[in-house]
Amino acid sequence: MRYFIPSFVLLICYWVLFPISGASLEETLKNNNAKSLEMQLGHFSVSLTVKDINASKDFYEKLGFKIIGGDVKNKYVVLKNGTSTIGLFQGMFDKNTLTFNPGWDADCKTLGEFQDVRELQQELKKRGLNPVVAADESTSGPAFFTLADPDGNPILFDQHVAKPTKK
Numbered sequence: 001m002r003y004f005i006p007s008f009v010l011l012i013c014y015w016v017l018f019p020i021s022g023a024s025l026e027e028t029l030k031n032n033n034a035k036s037l038e039m040q041l042g043h044f045s046v047s048l049t050v051k052d053i054n055a056s057k058d059f060y061e062k063l064g065f066k067i068i069g070g071d072v073k074n075k076y077v078v079l080k081n082g083t084s085t086i087g088l089f090q091g092m093f094d095k096n097t098l099t100f101n102p103g104w105d106a107d108c109k110t111l112g113e114f115q116d117v118r119e120l121q122q123e124l125k126k127r128g129l130n131p132v133v134a135a136d137e138s139t140s141g142p143a144f145f146t147l148a149d150p151d152g153n154p155i156l157f158d159q160h161v162a163k164p165t166k167k
Contacts, residue, residue, distance in 0.1 A: 039123060040115035042102035045078070045085035047156065049097075053077065053090040060086065069108060078108070097154040103161040110161045117159035121145050 050056040053075050057067070065079035065086065075090040083106060087099065103114045118137045124147070125131075132154070135143040144158040 039120065040102065041100040041120065041157070042114065042159070043085070043100070043104040043106055043108065045087055045099045045101070047087040047089055047093060047097040047099045049093045049095060050088045050090050053088060056088045056090075060088065093154070095154055097156050099156045099158060102157065102159040103163065110164075112164060114163065116140075116163045117143050117145065117157050120157055 048056070053072055057072060057077055057079070060079050061067075063081065065081040065084075067077050068080045068085075070077035070087070076088060076092060078085065078087045080086075085106070101108070102117045102120060103111055105111055118135050118139075121131060121135050121137065129147055131145040132148050133144075133146045135145040135157075141162040142160050144156060146157070147155045149155060
């Protein structure tokens with residue numbers, strides 16, 4: 001069976017792939033990729049405030065999550081199921097928190113290159129987002145800062161590893 005694609009659909013596709021600026025497909029993809037790489041927030045997880053670490057851990061394990069970090073004795077654990085990561089925290093946070101970990105991949109392994117938490121903080125300040133708690137920009141290594149979204153939801157940028165030095 002043959003399909004007929006109207007010429008105006010092809011023209012729209014062409015304009016999307018090759019904007020009026022005359023950029024080639026390669027240039028367009030490179031520019032779009034550069035824009036998406038401006039902010040490297042790090043691995044994403046949800047940090048849940050829990051009342052009973054053991055009850056919550058047991059519940060999420062029944063959902064198929066496996067512990068990949070933390071310590072129940074210290075009242076926090078990190079669990080993973082496929083690409084989903086959650087942290088359970090008893091007595092550490094006031095609210096459930098969106099968490100980004102610069103420097104980590106989805107398996108909490110250190111990346112060879114990443115955007116340092118202080119660089120992220122500086123960029124977000126330029127964009128008009130001021131931290132609720134700021135990282136000390138004169139330091140290096142592990143650090144964190146927090147933001148709040150317009151509804152007051154906390155967002156934690158928590159870097160656990162030092163940024164590799166360039167050779």
